[in-house]
Amino acid sequence: xxxxxxxxxxxxxxxxxxxxxxxxxxxxxxxxxxxxxxxxxxxxxxxxxxxxxxxxxxxxxxxxxxxxxxxxxxxxxxxxxxxxxxxxxxxxxxxxxxxxxxxxxxxxxxxxxxxxxxxxxxxxxxxxxxxxxxxxxxxxxxxxxxxxxxxxxxxxxxxxxxxxxxxxxxxxxxxxxxxxxxxxxxxxxxxxxxxxxxxxxxxxxxxxxxxxxxxxxxxxxxxxxxxxxxxxxxxxxxxxxxxxxxxxxxxxxxxxxxxxxxxxxxxxxxxxxxxxxxxxxxxxxxxxxxxxxxxxxxxxxxxxxxxxxxxxxxxxxxxxxxxxxxxxxxxxxxxxxxxxxxxxxxxxxxxx
Amino acid sequence: xxxxxxxxxxxxxxxxxxxxxxxxxxxxxxxxxxxxxxxxxxxxxxxxxxxxxxxxxxxxxxxxxxxxxxxxxxxxxxxxxxxxxxxxxxxxxxxxxxxxxxxxxxxxxxxxxxxxxxxxxxxxxxxxxxxxxxxxxxxxxxxxxxxxxxxxxxxxxxxxxxxxxxxxxxxxxxxxxxxxxxxxxxxxxxxxxxxxxxxxxxxxxxxxxxxxxxxxxxxxxxxxxxxxxxxxxxxxxxxxxxxxxxxxxxxxxxxxxxxxxxxxxxxxxxxxxxxxxxxxxxxxxxxxxxxxxxxxxxxxxxx
Amino acid sequence: xxxxxxxxxxxxxxxxxxxxxxxxxxxxxxxxxxxxxxxxxxxxxxxxxxxxxxxxxxxxxxxxxxxxxxxxxxxxxxxxxxxxxxxxxxxxxxxxxxxxxxxxxxxxxxxxxxxxxxxxxxxxxxxxxxxxxxxxxxxxxxxxxxxxxxxxxxxxxxxxxxxxxxxxxxxxxxxxxxxxxxxxxxxxxxxxxxxxxxxxxxxxxxxxxxxxxxxxxxxxxxxxxxxxxxxxxxxxxxxxxxxxxxxxxxxxxxxxxxxxxxxxxxxxxxxxxxxxxxxxxxxxxxxxxxxxxxxxxxxxxxxx
Numbered sequence: 001x002x003x004x005x006x007x008x009x010x011x012x013x014x015x016x017x018x019x020x021x022x023x024x025x026x027x028x029x030x031x032x033x034x035x036x037x038x039x040x041x042x043x044x045x046x047x048x049x050x051x052x053x054x055x056x057x058x059x060x061x062x063x064x065x066x067x068x069x070x071x072x073x074x075x076x077x078x079x080x081x082x083x084x085x086x087x088x089x090x091x092x093x094x095x096x097x098x099x100x101x102x103x104x105x106x107x108x109x110x111x112x113x114x115x116x117x118x119x120x121x122x123x124x125x126x127x128x129x130x131x132x133x134x135x136x137x138x139x140x141x142x143x144x145x146x147x148x149x150x151x152x153x154x155x156x157x158x159x160x161x162x163x164x165x166x167x168x169x170x171x172x173x174x175x176x177x178x179x180x181x182x183x184x185x186x187x188x189x190x191x192x193x194x195x196x197x198x199x200x201x202x203x204x205x206x207x208x209x210x211x212x213x214x215x216x217x218x219x220x221x222x223x224x225x226x227x228x229x230x231x232x233x234x235x236x237x238x239x240x241x242x243x244x245x246x247x248x249x250x251x252x253x254x255x256x257x258x259x260x261x262x263x264x265x266x267x268x269x270x271x272x273x274x275x276x277x278x279x280x281x282x283x284x285x286x287x288x289x290x291x292x293x294x295x296x297x298x299x300x301x302x303x304x305x306x307x308x309x310x311x312x313x314x315x316x317x318x319x320x321x322x323x324x325x326x327x328x329x330x331x332x333x334x335x336x337x338x339x340x341x342x343x344x345x346x347x348x349x350x351x352x
Numbered sequence: 353x354x355x356x357x358x359x360x361x362x363x364x365x366x367x368x369x370x371x372x373x374x375x376x377x378x379x380x381x382x383x384x385x386x387x388x389x390x391x392x393x394x395x396x397x398x399x400x401x402x403x404x405x406x407x408x409x410x411x412x413x414x415x416x417x418x419x420x421x422x423x424x425x426x427x428x429x430x431x432x433x434x435x436x437x438x439x440x441x442x443x444x445x446x447x448x449x450x451x452x453x454x455x456x457x458x459x460x461x462x463x464x465x466x467x468x469x470x471x472x473x474x475x476x477x478x479x480x481x482x483x484x485x486x487x488x489x490x491x492x493x494x495x496x497x498x499x500x501x502x503x504x505x506x507x508x509x510x511x512x513x514x515x516x517x518x519x520x521x522x523x524x525x526x527x528x529x530x531x532x533x534x535x536x537x538x539x540x541x542x543x544x545x546x547x548x549x550x551x552x553x554x555x556x557x558x559x560x561x562x563x564x565x566x567x568x569x570x571x572x573x574x575x576x577x578x579x580x581x582x583x584x585x586x587x588x589x590x591x592x593x594x595x596x597x598x599x600x601x602x603x604x605x606x607x608x609x610x611x612x613x614x615x616x617x618x619x620x621x622x623x624x625x626x627x628x629x630x631x632x633x634x635x636x637x638x639x640x641x642x643x644x645x646x647x648x649x650x651x652x653x654x655x
Numbered sequence: 656x657x658x659x660x661x662x663x664x665x666x667x668x669x670x671x672x673x674x675x676x677x678x679x680x681x682x683x684x685x686x687x688x689x690x691x692x693x694x695x696x697x698x699x700x701x702x703x704x705x706x707x708x709x710x711x712x713x714x715x716x717x718x719x720x721x722x723x724x725x726x727x728x729x730x731x732x733x734x735x736x737x738x739x740x741x742x743x744x745x746x747x748x749x750x751x752x753x754x755x756x757x758x759x760x761x762x763x764x765x766x767x768x769x770x771x772x773x774x775x776x777x778x779x780x781x782x783x784x785x786x787x788x789x790x791x792x793x794x795x796x797x798x799x800x801x802x803x804x805x806x807x808x809x810x811x812x813x814x815x816x817x818x819x820x821x822x823x824x825x826x827x828x829x830x831x832x833x834x835x836x837x838x839x840x841x842x843x844x845x846x847x848x849x850x851x852x853x854x855x856x857x858x859x860x861x862x863x864x865x866x867x868x869x870x871x872x873x874x875x876x877x878x879x880x881x882x883x884x885x886x887x888x889x890x891x892x893x894x895x896x897x898x899x900x901x902x903x904x905x906x907x908x909x910x911x912x913x914x915x916x917x918x919x920x921x922x923x924x925x926x927x928x929x930x931x932x933x934x935x936x937x938x939x940x941x942x943x944x945x946x947x948x949x950x951x952x953x954x955x956x957x958x959x
Contacts, residue, residue, distance in 0.1 A: 034781045039543040042433075043441065049430055049451065051516075052436035056510060057453040060460060063468065144638055145631065146571020148607045152627040155614055156363045177615075246592050250461030252574040253604075257611040285574075288463045293470055294578040300471055318459045322452070458935065530797035532863070537793070539786030548809070549799055618709055620673040 016326035037189025052306070061311075068308020071301040081263040083310035093306050095265045099180075100249060102276065103259070105285055106184025107248045111191040112241055117191075120225055140315035143193035151257035158258070180277045183258040190251065193245025196242030239324045246317045249310070252285040261296075263287060284310045364624055364631070366523040371618075371625035373533050374405035379625070383408035386584030386601075390610060404618045409626065410585035415600030418501055419580065420569045420589065423508035427565055431513050432558065435520035457513035466578030469507045474498035474579060496596060500652050501587060502596040504580035508572060512565040514531055519564070522555030523551055563641030567634050573604035580605060603630055663706040671946025677908060705734035708876055708906040709789070716749050716758065725751045726754055726768075727893035733906040736898060738921030738938070740911060742958065747910045751878050754908065755789040756782050770823050771958040772876070772959050775796075791878040796861035798853035806853045806864055807832045810872040831871055839867035860884065866897065870905070875900065879909040883916065888924035895920050914954060918942055925951050 009127040036042070052299040079092030101203045118135065126132040142150070159177030206229060230237070282290070284306050291303035372379055379488070389407050438450055485573030487496045527550045535545040551558075579601020589595050601609070603626050613619035709731035716724035724746040731737055731754075749758065756766045756777060757895040770777050777785050778801055785808065799805050808828050830850075836842035841863040848865070853864055862882055869877060877899070883891040898907055898920050911917050917924055917938070924941040926934045926949075934950045943950045953959060 018573060023403070034783070035541050035543065040539060042543050046433045046437040049433040051444055053434055053513070054453050059455050060464075060468065062641065063472070065466065127426075140638070141635070144567050144634055146567075146573065146604055146634065147602050147629050148571065148573045148630050151608070151611075151636070152364060152614075156367060156624075159615070194554060200604075201436060214648070246459060250459075250463075252461070252463050253608055256574075261612070285461060286462045288467060289574065291641050292463075292467055292578060294466070303467055303471075307412070307467050309462055310461060314459050314461060315456070318455060320408065322455075328368065385914070467957070528797075530793065530795060531799055532731040533757070533760070536760060537755060537786060537791040538868065539783045539788075539790070540810060541783050553800055581820060 029305055064304070064308050064311050067304040070309055071305040074108070076302070076305055081264075081282075092285065093287050093302070095263060095310075096282045096284045096306065097309075098265060099259070099281040100283040100285075102180050102281070103183050103187055105247050105254070106180060106277070107187030107191055107242060108245055110185060110188035111195055111244055112131060112237075114188070115192050115195025115244075116199050116230070116237055116242065117159050118202065119196040120230070122196070123200045123288035124221065124225060124229070139193050140197055142189060144251075147190060147251050148253045149259070150186055150189055151254040154189075154254070154258050156183055158182040159183075178258050178260045178280055180259065180279065180281065183254060184277075186254050186258055187251070190254065191241075191248055194244045194247065195240040196235070198236050198243070199233065202236030206232060214221045235324050235327060239321055241323070242317055246314055246321075249283075249317070250285065250314060251290055255283050255286045255288070259283070259286065261286065261290060263290060284313075289325075361631075363630055367622075368624040369629040371405055371407060371621040373441045373458060374403050379407060379409055379631050380413060381408055382586065386411045386579055386606075390606075390613075390622070393613070393616070393622060405621070407622050407625075409603075409629075411584045412601060412603050412606050412626070412627075414502075414586045415580070416570065416602035416604075418600060419504045419508060419576065419602055422501070422505045423512060423569050424562060424566050426505065426509045427512045428562055430509065431516035431520055431561070432551075434517045435524050436445075436550075437515070438521045440522040440542065440546055440550075451646055454514045454517055457510065458518075461523075462572060462575040463509065463578075464509050464585065465511055466575040469575065469579035470499060470502055473507065474500075475596070477503055483544070486594050487518060488598065489594060493548070494583065496594075496597050497581075498597075498601075499579055499581040500597045500599050500630055501580070504600070504602075505596075507575060507579060508569055511572065511575065512568050515568065516558075516561040516565045519561035520554060520558050523554035526586035526604070527553045560641055560655075563637055567637045570606055570630065570633055570637070573608040576602050577605035582609065657763055688836045692725055696790060698952065699725065699929065704903065706735045707731070708773060710771045711750070711754075712752065712769045712771075713881050714750070714770060715754055716746070717765040718749075718761065719763045719765075724753070727930075727932040729925055729929070729932065729935060731906050731908055732923075733875070735904055735922035736829060736907045736909060736920050737923045738909050738911055738917040739925045740914060740917050740931075742952070743912075743928035743954065744929065745927040747925075747927045748880055750927070751880055751908060751910050752791075754876070755791055757786075757791065771895060787872045788874055789876040789878060790863070790872060790874040792865050792869050792882050794881045796858060796865050798856070798861050798864050800852070801816075802850045803853050803856070803864060804832055804849040804888065805869050807835050807867050809868060819842060835867040835871035838870050838897075839863045840893060841867055843868050857890075859886050861895065862890065863897070866894070869903075874905060876908065879907065881911055882909070884912060891916070923955050926953060928953070 042094040053350045073092075076092035076094075077097065078094055080095045081093060082091035118139075122132055122135065155177050157179070158179070210228055211224060212230065214228045215221075219227070259282065261282070262280055263282045263286075265279060266277060267275040267279045288303050288310065291299040291306070293300065386408065393404060393407075404428055433449075438447060442450065475498055477500070478496075480496065481502075482496050524546075529554065532545060532551050535549050536542070540548070580601060581600045582605075584601045585599050587595040587598040587600060607623055607626055609631075610619065610623055614623055661831060673685075687708060694853060700886065706732060707730050709733070711727060711729045714727050715722060726748075727750060728738070739751065743748050752758050753766060754770060754777075759768070759782070772780070772789065775790075790810075799807075799809065808831070809830055811828055835841060836845065841860060844860060845856070845864075853861065864886075866877075867881070870874075883894055886894070895916065898909065901907060902922075909920065921938045924934075924936065924938050925932060925943075926941060926947075930951055934945060934947045940946075942954060
């Protein structure tokens with residue numbers, strides 16, 4: 001080994017040629033074999049947990065797939081549930097599916113406009129500040145409240161006398177308080193925090209130059225919001241809405257309390273759409289609950305079939321959310337995917 | 353809208369008040385079988401010697417405590433390990449798979465968890481883990497049939513894992529690389545680096561995640577109604593391990609299962625009282641979470 | 656020397672005078688103004704005390720397909736300070752990091768050639784063992800979010816203790832921590848409260864804490880990656896003084912952008928350019944009588 005200074009002064013050196021490939025060693029991973037035992041156990045545990053999670057998820061999906069394929073029958077989609085002790089005669093789940101669609105529709109129809117409006121107001125105006133903070137706290141409270149409690153609130157409200165037009169009024173004047181209106185409204189409250197949060201985050205992430213450009217062209221803030229900002233965040237609004245939709249579709253407690261436990265659609269009055277909305281019915285979730293051993297019916301096969309359908313719907317919704325978020329193409333941080341960070345902020349709002 | 357929320361809160365408490373008024377603080381205490389009391393209220397026939405409002409919620413509270421605390425503890429350990437695995441040890445391919453896996457676990461509705469629990473896990477536990485001797489040992493008090501604390505805790509853990517793992521993993525990924533590098537350069541192996549530096553830095557986030565998960569576990573009604581046993585029974589810890597196999601019915605599940613009785617006077621008031629207790633607990637948890645974050649700010653650790 | 660080329664360091668090169676220590680900075684790190692301007696070249700350690708600890712032989716390093724260090728050979732001796740100078744991208748930091756195998760935490764790093772510590776190839780040693788014997792201080796001070804005591808004691812818990820596998824927090828650890836803080840010249844300033852969070856110290860103190868932390872494990876070689884580039888002149892002076900004091904017990908390799916700093920502290924200098932070792936020699940040789948044209952250009956500030 002000769003330090004280079006020992007060469008003749010001023011001598012030039014050829015740029016040396018890279019060594020042959022055989023002599024190159026790539027950086028190895030730190031071998032854990034030399035770690036103390038405690039650390040090795042911890043390392044093994046981490047791996048076990050990681051693989052275990054994958055296995056659990058796989059297990060759930062495969063199990064539902066197997067059971068669902070075994071018991072799912074196209075007939076089920078078109079028959080209404082009929083009370084019967086025998087499973088083969090207890091009909092299908094047409095009504096629950098319609099019920100799910102109605103509840104989801106009503107819920108989103110109420111939540112989306114209000115949610116976007118609130119989110120925009122919080123992100124763009126937010127004055128007076130005490131009001132903004134109060135609204136934020138209210139949204140956090142709602143997000144953190146269990147759905148059973150929200151359902152109780154809902155019942156209190158909708159069982160008031162003056163809201164009798166939204167559901168049935170019994171002969172003695174007692175308002176039934178349960179209807180698709182009621183359930184839909186409380187579902188809207190359930191989905192609201194998600195829509196508000198995604199709108200707010202999206203608006204805060206929009207660069208200021210969009211707003212400045214719009215103002216420089218002489219547009220009012222209101223027009224800016226309508227014409228420039230909201231169209232720019234359409235994917236995020238869609239994401240929030242689909243997330244809210246997923247939450248609505250998966251919820252059972254509110255349905256149980258605010259929609260009753262009859263499995264079929266019961267209209268109230270004769271007006272076509274309003275009648276249904278004032279009436280009660282069921283959704284896939286309450287159908288599954290009723291048919292499980294915990295409910296009244298005891299038709300596990302129907303429950304499996306309905307559960308399969310529900311799972312497929314939820315997975316499709318999740319897929320849509322992933323597609324929407326990955327389409328955005330914004331840079332990610334910390335090496336975790338955007339879909340993952342989505343869980344973080346929705347979980348801050350208590351998924352269910 | 354704020355007025356609406358305020359009005360709702362007030363109304364719920366008003367509806368809940370009679371139950372508290374008639375029972376006083378012993379509402380929270382033990383005393384008799386909860387199911388009998390609830391049935392009595394449903395039939396509007398007072399139990400001998402007590403008012404129609406007689407209710408002692410302790411078995412429900414105890415059931416809630418058991419399942420929630422056990423599930424959160426278990427989930428804390430598992431989610432921390434999972435988060436460490438996700439951010440440090442997992443090869444890139446596995447990391448990309450775990451993302452959708454965790455999202456999937458978070459997205460599955462609770463009825464489906466409940467269905468799998470009651471149709472698969474409970475019978476399994478019933479047939480394989482609970483011996484006949486065990487059943488006989490408590491048979492004079494309660495029937496063991498696989499729908500119990502253990503099943504409920506296991507499934508509840510899986511339900512709250514995704515939230516905690518996601519938040520913890522985010523916190524681990526946000527630990528400054530300078531600390532990791534500095535620790536590795538001192539000759540501390542990867543696991544100890546994580547344990548002593550990254551975990552330390554991620555503590556506030558993990559605390560916040562725990563609070564969120566506890567709130568979620570408290571509010572879980574459907575799955576627990578299906579799987580935890582449906583009987584308002586207070587497992588006796590003196591039974592030892594058998595206590596894990598005894599049925600419970602946590603608070604939220606009670607509300608869920610008695611939802612038809614909401615309009616009948618005494619039962620309705622009692623259910624609202626239970627709801628009020630849940631609401632207050634959720635509020636206290638939120639406050640607790642905020643307080644925990646404040647405490648960790650002291651060390652200059654990022655929150 | 657070419658009279659047209661003003662050597663930038665000639666004005667303060669007075670290497671015949673003995674080393675005079677400037678007054679130690681007072682309590683809060685503020686030193687009398689005189690200390691900064693009268694830095695003198697330190698005398699060499701007696702040659703009998705100088706011994707070779709690490710030997711770098713024909714080392715090539717690459718990230719991916721890009722060769723960052725090409726065929727470099729250097730000795731690292733205890734009792735003297737080796738300074739590696741060069742422009743950005745010359746591969747000096749990469750070479751430094753390969754000395755304690757820190758290059759391995761980056762995926763895709765490749766190497767060839769041999770680096771030995773006391774005769775043993777470092778790639779055959781257990782990596783954490785190696786890193787305890789060859790520790791590193793980084794450019795940005797990176798104290799952990801713990802108390803000062805815990806920071807310095809951090810690496811201590813990992814070493815197999817002298818009297819058993821796990822040392823309890825007893826007098827052994829405490830004395831080791833105090834020793835390290837003394838050696839790093841930080842003890843007087845923090846002795847009052849060792850439980851304070853390390854993040855509350857000033858930049859210079861944090862860097863000295865990192866040095867103390869590195870010294871606590873009693874390493875054989877100390878690697879310094881531009882340790883003063885983020886610090887003010889007074890902290891820099893304190894740390895340079897530290898480096899000179901430490902060289903007798905620990906072999907020191909310092910990478911620096913600052914030529915004056917290299918001149919002040921180094922005994923041997925290695926000048927690298929674009930991955931190759933252009934010149935290596937004692938600091939007088941390299942600064943006053945550089946043999947290679949490129950060295951002359953760099954030292955005179957023609958590039959870099």
